[in-house]
């Protein structure tokens with residue numbers, strides 16, 4: 001019991017002043033111990049197992065365990081056979097699971113069952129044949145003895161004395177300064193995780209984020225097939241996923257998908273009188289409106305459009321925008337309307353952007369304002 | 370002595386001469402580990418982590434962490450000729466053209482899911498039983514850190530295949546980073562080498578996923594286990610178990626066989642599932658491109674609550690002096706998770722301060738005996754599950770034909786009201802159970818047998834508790850405390866108490882924590898009560914046999930075997946075996 005009175009708990013906790021109304025809290029200083037009702041572990045009633053009292057039962061358990069280990073051996077052999085013998089492209093039907101790759105399933109089954117059998121055998125062995133008697137061990141508190149603590153303090157003092165750490169104030173302060181600054185190079189080195197092309201100072205992140213590939217007069221092409229679009233090809237209620245005409249050139253030049261991630265738009269046609277408002281006067285073309293496809297919440301591309309309500313629903317967090325009403329947010333966690341791209345047709349009759357996006361597309365950011 | 374033993378002995382000597390290992394073995398081979406099913410949760414976490422490491426190394430041999438665009442030319446026909454990143458193409462190769470590759474990939478994924486699940490449930494076990502109390506606070510903090518690292522490991526791994534689903538996850542992560550005030554855009558640009566998706570991110574993430582995060586996890590797991598070893602495992606109350614002993618099975622051979630065997634069981638089960646049950650069929654999603662998305666996309670389960678929080682957040686955004694603060698993203702994705710993890714990590718210290726309990730605790734609490742703590746735990750779980758439901762709101766809406774708007778509005782209210790209600794209900798239930806325990810200690814338990822007394826009265830026979838039941842229930846006596854005294858503004862001499870406000874807060878918290886507990890009987894009352902019940906039960910049911918020491922009934926071959934004079938207690942068994950195991 002004395003083991004338990006650690007130095008922490010022996011301290012009288014400061015429990016406030018004066019008389020008490022609702023308990024005195026002193027029982028927290030009482031060492032924990034199990035009461036007089038508890039049996040010593042050694043006297044706990046014990047039920048012998050069948051394998052303890054009946055040699056035949058014990059032998060049966062022995063055979064059981066050995067059989068499990070044999071199963072593990074067998075499964076390894078079957079695994080190798082499945083690896084070389086089964087064609088990787090054959091499918092097999094397994095009840096409940098449906099069609100699965102035959103070889104993969106066989107490899108998993110043989111390997112898994114074999115490994116499982118090793119474990120099951122070992123546990124069975126422990127449970128049935130090894131003694132099932134609980135034993136008792138004393139614990140010792142983690143706290144060091146007073147002498148040990150004093151010895152440690154003494155050693156520490158000696159070190160401090162011998163180094164003169166307490167004495168050389170200048171050394172101490174300069175050392176602290178040096179140690180405080182030494183990680184800085186490690187952080188500075190991270191600067192080039194992003195370096196604008198050609199070194200030097202390029203545009204800032206917010207400038208980059210505010211631009212897209214859309215320029216005045218840029219033809220609009222379909223996503224996937226990259227053909228220019230005539231207004232009459234889009235029926236009322238229709239939805240087209242689209243990109244700027246030069247998107248593939250940019251991609252080849254930059255070797256990345258960044259431009260695509262910003263420039264993607266949706267073209268939607270409704271009856272001109274269904275358009276209640278837009279982000280700019282005459283930004284539609286005969287009822288065709290173009291909105292960014294990138295959600296203003298955290299940037300998922302959107303493609304769920306309900307043509308009767310003109311609602312656009314983001315599949316990621318269900319923000320809903322109304323394309324008949326300037327792309328405003330109707331519901332969900334997005335705070336900003338979908339940016340609209342002003343469109344018209346060129347002299348050949350193809351849809352084009354009349355100007356670039358007038359606000360940054362995609363998720364908000366600090367400098368966006 | 371057999372040859373094997375001789376060789377073994379000389380190897381042991383060889384090693385001991387150089388390391389002193391025998392000293393360690395002599396002390397530790399008999400080290401006692403207490404047994405309880407819930408102690409296996411941590412083991413499952415450890416073993417699934419080992420499986421993750423083994424399968425992960427195999428995957429590195431075939432996986433190419435590169436975003437260079439290539440034309441797919443493997444054996445999965447639907448994607449033949451499609452442009453995709455090398456990362457995605459190599460994951461397809463692992464899945465279709467490396468024999469057993471899909472097995473290992475799925476094992477890796479299933480083991481990762483199990484790893485995080487087991488850690489989470491293990492954490493709950495530790496919380497509800499008070500195993501985080503002194504001296505085990507460090508291990509609690511390590512545990513909270515491990516869960517956070519587990520999420521990082523899982524999310525980074527999930528993103529490596531560079532399929533449409535994982536790319537969308539990264540796109541969301543980019544949006545979240547970008548929403549951090551002041552440094553957001555710079556943070557995102559540094560991580561992605563400029564704009565999203567860029568060409569560098571997969572290879573950067575790769576290093577994080579296969580080295581940095583697993584390395585940290587491995588280091589922390591090692592410290593975690595060393596502390597368990599040194600501090601010895603906690604145990605549940607039971608006969609012979611006190612706060613300063615450990616009752617259980619010795620490391621060699623029983624614990625070794627059970628725990629070692631259990632490793633193979635976990636390994637085997639993961640392998641079976643990996644072979645038979647598809648997880649993350651990336652070939653269906655297609656390669657990543659930033660302008661497409663698949664509807665109904667779901668992250669792995671452990672990200673669900675974060676996603677849910679993002680979904681149900683109202684769309685608040687402020688523009689101040691030309692700068693944007695996106696509360697709708699920053700709060701649910703950065704601030705609240707930060708608070709949740711910090712609060713979790715600090716909980717042991719908060720509880721210890723509030724209760725003033727500075728003692729070592731090696732005997733676990735039964736959750737009912739700490740009603741407030743249990744209530745707080747259930748409150749946290751409720752919060753988690755509501756958010757988790759939020760993460761699947763579209764699926765729920767479709768499955769049950771509900772409107773997403775009403776689900777979101779329900780959840781917005783429920784995450785605020787639900788947890789406190791859960792707290793109150795849980796606390797009530799705990800107190801009810803405490804009352805019942807008190808009855809049992811004083812009057813035994815109701816056997817369900819009705820007796821008719823000679824004068825016609827019907828009574829229900831009460832039975833005394835078995836030693837095991839009694840020891841378990843009796844632990845309520847030790848768990849019971851009166852709250853700290855109310856703080857006083859001035860002391861007896863009228864001197865102002867400088868710490869009044871702090872002490873007052875603390876007394877109030879302590880009152881909240883202990884105030885409603887049911888006062889358990891004293892040991893003397895229990896002793897008297899049990900003796901009384903035993904006496905009555907013996908008179909009322911003279912034929913009832915409850916003295917296990919005289920005859921042991923062993924179920925055997927479908928019948929019952931009476932073996933007179935079998936060793937009946939641990940002690941006798943031990944003696945029969947010559948005093949040792």
Ligand code: HEM
Pocket residue numbers: 421422424425426428429432460463474477478481482484519522523525526527528529530578579580582583586648649
């Ligand atoms: C620390 C815990 C770890 C967790 C929770 C974890 C989780 C994951 C997950 C969920 C995936 C996606 C698998 C998929 O469905 O394709 C993954 C992929 C991967 N992991 Fe891990 N992992 C861990 C550690 C490791 C380690 C230690 C390595 C290597 C030494 C590794 C190597 C890989 C590789 C190469 C991939 C990509 C291959 C592929 O996706 O097929 N992982 N990881």
Ligand code: FES
Pocket residue numbers: 295296297298299300314315316317318319332333334
């Ligand atoms: S990304 Fe569209 S709602 Fe979140």
